[in-house]
Amino acid sequence: MKKAVTVAKWEFLEKVKSKAFIISLFVTPAIIIAFSVLPTILATKESDSTKAIGILDLTKEYFSDLKNEIEVYKLNNNLPAYAILNNYKPDLSTDSLIKSADAMVIDNKLDGYLLIQKENNDSLKVEFRSKSIGNFQDVARFEEAFNNLRIKRKLLSENIDPKIIEVIKQRTNVNQIKIEKPGEEGKGGFEMVFFSSIIFILLLMMMIIYSGQMLVRSMLEEKSNRLIEILISSCTPQDLLFGKVLGLSTLGLTQVVVWLLIGFSLIGAAIVPITSFDNIHLILLYFILGFIFYTTLFVGIGSVASTEQEAQQITSYLSLLLVLPSVFIISTLQNPDSSLVKILSYIPFTLPSVMILRVNVSPIPLWEILVTMLIMLLSILIVMKISSKIFRFGILYYGKMPSLNEIKVWLKE
Amino acid sequence: MLEVKNLIKTFGQVKAVDNLTFSVKPGKIFGMLGPNGAGKTTTIRTILNIIKPNAGEVLLNQKPVTQDLFNSIGYLPEERGLYKKSKVADVITYLAHLKGMNSSQIKTETDKWLKKLEIPHYKDRKVEELSKGNQQKIQFITAVIHNPELLIFDEPFSGFDPINQQLIKDVILDLLDNGKIIILSTHQMDTAEKLCNEILLINEGKEVLSGSLSDIKQKFGGNHIKFAYEGEIKFLNEMDEVLSFEIYSNEAEVHLKNDVKPEIFLRKIIDKVTIKQFSIIEPTLNKIFIDSIKNKN
Incomplete structure (x- = not known):
């Protein structure tokens, strides 16, 4: 030993x-x-500058409402989180519109843009096109904004009371709390x-x-x-x-x-x-x-x-x-x-x-x-x-x- | 005294040590000789309790060799090596601690031995910075520093220049005077011949020859001559008088049949080759070694 x-x-x-x-x-x-x-x-840290986001709405139905929904988001210093630009120009073909919007992203004029178009079977297709994928927070916000907008429109078209619409729009998050002893919450x-x-x-x-x-x-x-x-x-x-x-x-x-x-x-x-x-x-x-x-x-x-x-x-x-x-x-x-x-x-x-x-x-x-x-x-x-x-x-x-x-x-x- | 009795060690089908019995007395160097793969290292490892024998016992001063006796044994393995990245003094200290010495003993003994082997200035150097010979000296020190009762040296002189060989030889003879039990395992027959009093020759794990060097020479006996020459001596092959012979650069050692007189033999060869020197000798250990192993095979 x-x-x-x-x-x-x-x-x-x-x-x-x-x-x-x-x-x-x-x-x-x-x-x-x-x-x-x-x-x-890095993932949870909010960005501290306004991002330039384009919207290319080929359906011509969503631009202004979506703009309003997205502009709700503010940065910590109360500046808007996103500046919205309309990428749609009436005279151009779909292909050239997408190409010119892509080019703006590549040239760093835009951080990214939302592409809204109808598919063959009349269903909607939304894409967020940017140079880097993985910005979960931005995409989650765009998704929420767009879905809110659609629900609101659908309900309005069915003549539902706007108050009910507000209730539906409100989301409830489920918070996870870990219990270690009765009455004692873990952090x-x-x-x-x-x-x-x-x-x-x-x-x-x-x-x-x-x-x-x-x-x-x-x-x-x-x-x-x-x-x-x-x-x-x-x-x-x-x-x-x-x-x-x-x-x-x-x-x-x-x-x-x-x-x-x-x-x-x-x-x-x-x-x-x-x-x-x-x-x-x-x-x-x-x-x-x-x-x-x-x-x-x-x-x-x-x-x-x-x-x-x-x-x-x-x-x-x-x-x-x-x-x-x-x-x-x-x-x-x-x-x-x-x-x-x-x-x-x-x-x-x-x-x-x-x-x-x-x-x-x-x-x-x-x-x-x-x-x-x-x-x-x-x-x-x-x-x-x-x-x-x-x-x-x-x-x-x-x-x-x-x-x-x-x-x-x-x-x- | 070290006694080895009926030692057997097998590896699968191979009998590496086959019923060896011998004893080593203090004050005499015991030479363990044998060709490569004869079982020398296995025998040594079994004596040291590094591997367990299948049968037999090893007693040092009547006590079986177990971990209690580890501190009374010093061992210099044939293949050398030390912790290369470590300091000389640290390595010696570690191995000496493992042999049960305390720190103050280690300090004085380390200085004493480094001085004795003429390398005191390497104490704080890293092992890898030393020459091969000097690394071997360090390893030699780790084998003897704890003043063990039993010392086993496996090829202690390999890798040393003649001057250092002499130095190590003197140190070993010193240890002998202090009553140590020393086993020397070697291939160098001339060294063994000069240093060892007792010989054990083994082959394929079995004893071939054993006893004191002079007894062995007498027993091996026969009619041996040695001559220095110039020329071609292949004719020895065809001579009826010759039992066997060994040729060293310009010397030949010949084992003659018992009834052949050396002077008659000399007369026969003197016309065929220039003889520069001729003598009647005892057989050398080298000759005994080669003949014994060859006869067995």
């Missing part, structure tokens, strides 16, 4: 001192922020929960993959220069395996602490919502358990590699196993009580990621938390045992990768 600590200390210090680690310490959160925070900020909607869960799962995955690769590579070095023979004539393979896992977990923890500090400072800067850290104690526990579980697996299975390519193969297969549950992220969020999600939260491979998600989405009964933690601890013990058996043979194994049958024999000894 004392020797395991010696190994852990060495693994930790050697890696903490490496340039690669120091870079990853700061680059990883930067990448995650770039990929998860910025798009959210944050879907995006917030999604964002704060995904960031931890991303961190977990990136860290495991990164440290797993580092671990397998360093083991490969020890194997190829036969240092491993000196090591296991100095301590038992179990000590060595345990030391490596311990050292790497400490390294991982250091990383998480640094990242948390970065996270807290971002709260200060109001970039990250404080609610992301509501369930931090549970999330951290699952995080650490998941990390140890996968690290142990990486050490055991990685020990059979004797070339760089094999190491690459093994780490990518294991990483795939790790990333797989992220397929279920959306469905977990949408339906945290589905039986699929329940099953996934009892399988050790998917348990940590799924539980990190569930903890954020809905309150989880204490017994379930205890059971999942117990499953994780037991799985770690089992994986330790299996890994140390494979490890014992794997580290002295050179040449082609061992077959499953060979590994079976190792496990029996």
